Amino acid sequence: xxxxxxxxxxxxxxxxxxxxxxxxxxxxxxxxxxxxxxxxxxxxxxxxxxxxxxxxxxxxxxxxxxxxxxxxxxxxxxxxxxxxxxxxxxxxxxxxxxxxxxxxxxxxxxxxxxxxxxxxxxxxxxxxxxxxxxxxxxxxxxxxxxxxxxxxxxxxxxxxxxxxxxxxxxxxxxxxxxxxxx
Amino acid sequence: xxxxxxxxxxxxxxxxxxxxxxxxxxxxxxxxxxxxxxxxxxxxxxxxxxxxxxxxxxxxxxxxxxxxxxxxxxxxxxxxxxxxxxxxxxxxxxxxxxxxxxxxxxxxxxxxxxxxxxxxxxxxxxxxxxxxxxxxxxxxxxxxxxxxxxxxxxxxxxxxxxxxxxxxxxxxxxxxxxxxxxxxxxxxxxxxxxxxxxxxxxxxxxxxxxxxxxxxxxxxxxxxxxxxxxxxxxxxxxxxxxxxxxxxxxxxxxxxxxxxxxxxxxxxxxxxxxxxxxxxxxxxxxxxxxxxxxxxxxxxxxxx
Numbered sequence: 001x002x003x004x005x006x007x008x009x010x011x012x013x014x015x016x017x018x019x020x021x022x023x024x025x026x027x028x029x030x031x032x033x034x035x036x037x038x039x040x041x042x043x044x045x046x047x048x049x050x051x052x053x054x055x056x057x058x059x060x061x062x063x064x065x066x067x068x069x070x071x072x073x074x075x076x077x078x079x080x081x082x083x084x085x086x087x088x089x090x091x092x093x094x095x096x097x098x099x100x101x102x103x104x105x106x107x108x109x110x111x112x113x114x115x116x117x118x119x120x121x122x123x124x125x126x127x128x129x130x131x132x133x134x135x136x137x138x139x140x141x142x143x144x145x146x147x148x149x150x151x152x153x154x155x156x157x158x159x160x161x162x163x164x165x166x167x168x169x170x171x172x173x174x175x176x177x178x179x180x181x182x
Numbered sequence: 183x184x185x186x187x188x189x190x191x192x193x194x195x196x197x198x199x200x201x202x203x204x205x206x207x208x209x210x211x212x213x214x215x216x217x218x219x220x221x222x223x224x225x226x227x228x229x230x231x232x233x234x235x236x237x238x239x240x241x242x243x244x245x246x247x248x249x250x251x252x253x254x255x256x257x258x259x260x261x262x263x264x265x266x267x268x269x270x271x272x273x274x275x276x277x278x279x280x281x282x283x284x285x286x287x288x289x290x291x292x293x294x295x296x297x298x299x300x301x302x303x304x305x306x307x308x309x310x311x312x313x314x315x316x317x318x319x320x321x322x323x324x325x326x327x328x329x330x331x332x333x334x335x336x337x338x339x340x341x342x343x344x345x346x347x348x349x350x351x352x353x354x355x356x357x358x359x360x361x362x363x364x365x366x367x368x369x370x371x372x373x374x375x376x377x378x379x380x381x382x383x384x385x386x387x388x389x390x391x392x393x394x395x396x397x398x399x400x401x402x403x404x405x406x407x408x409x410x411x412x413x414x415x416x417x418x419x420x421x422x423x424x425x426x427x428x429x430x431x432x433x434x435x436x437x438x439x440x441x442x443x444x445x446x447x448x449x450x451x452x453x454x455x456x457x458x459x460x461x462x463x464x465x466x467x468x469x470x471x472x473x474x475x476x477x478x479x480x481x482x483x484x485x486x
């Protein structure tokens with residue numbers, strides 16, 4: 001009899017603990033669901049980029065224009081970042097768009113600094129757990145998008161000129177298949 | 183008797199509903215590659231990503247002099263509430279060979295990141311409440327004067343002892359050039375009166391086997407493996423602090439982070455003195471479900 005009571009008490013304690021954990025979890029999830037919409041198109045979301053110290057901003061990307069690093073960075077982005085920033089980098093409820101001018105114009109050092117330190121108060125975790133080289137690979141991937149958009153723009157301009165002059169446009173595809181395109 | 187028959191189908195339906203909701207939640211949550219540390223006892227300063235739920239299962243096989251060897255196991259549910267707060271629930275059990283299998287208790291833990299940005303040393307505050315029986319053998323931490331002989335009795339005897347403990351750790355961790363070094367001073371207070379404060383430590387160092395990612399998705403790339411070593415043990419209590427009558431372990435550790443979202447951990451702990459178990463062989467399997475919090479939030483009226 002005594003054992004049954006002890007068992008019941010234990011079960012009640014476990015149930016209470018699970019309920020408490022569950023309620024905490026649900027409550028937090030609700031708050032989080034409200035909070036994440038803050039990321040959408042708010043200028044202040046990108047204010048962290050301006051907080052990067054001068055020394056960090058000036059750091060050079062060791063993998064600049066390295067196609068291997070772009071591919072590796074794309075893979076790392078897919079694995080660690082796409083869930084919040086979107087597979088096409090356009091942002092989700094959890095994380096802001098990385099296609100905005102603020103990000104595209106940022107120096108590699110700034111992007112590296114934000115990646116390393118996170119934006120903890122806005123829900124972005126620190127990513128220093130990825131080795132430094134991997135963080136630079138992600139930065140290289142993000143920078144490659146800027147290059148792609150510049151190339152696309154110049155190609156478009158060339159096509160328009162060719163149409164005007166009635167000549168053949170240069171056949172070039174600056175966008176490799178499988179890449180993230182805005 | 184008849185009254186017992188009535189509610190059963192209702193209960194079964196309720197259980198079915200819970201199962202369905204859980205499976206839906208898990209199916210709709212996306213899987214992400216977890217970059218987990220290889221430590222089993224030591225904590226570094228990295229918290230769970232916000233809104234992600236990590237489900238972990240761990241096993242410990244331990245040798246026991248003057249008693250039966252055991253297999254202790256626990257399941258962890260680790261949830262990233264925010265980027266600076268992670269909550270966790272543990273459920274423990276163990277099988278002592280030639281004896282029995284018992285449920286040994288639960289633990290609820292919270293970790294709070296104290297500084298917003300990365301520093302040379304990053305502090306995280308860890309607070310845990312545990313309600314466990316004396317038969318708990320997961321050895322997630324070795325405290326005070328915990329020694330091998332404490333576990334030599336049968337489960338029936340050990341289960342009579344109940345512990346309600348409050349445990350606090352300061353997780354100090356630093357990452358430099360791919361290396362992570364973590365130091366965890368631990369203080370534990372049994373909430374029963376007349377019990378002293380107990381002290382313990384856990385330290386660890388680890389590094390990924392490759393610091394650069396390869397362009398292709400692969401299971402066996404070196405970048406997916408993190409190897410290291412951890413050391414943990416007791417430091418006495420307020421009545422007799424120090425190394426006397428304490429146990430200590432040294433454990434090489436390895437984590438394998440698979441692109442599918444699974445993480446496998448292996449550790450073999452070797453006792454460093456006569457008070458320690460000679461061998462603690464551990465392994466763990468975990469999977470991270472990102473977007474879990476959002477899913478649950480939506481269930482409770484969060485914005486779509």
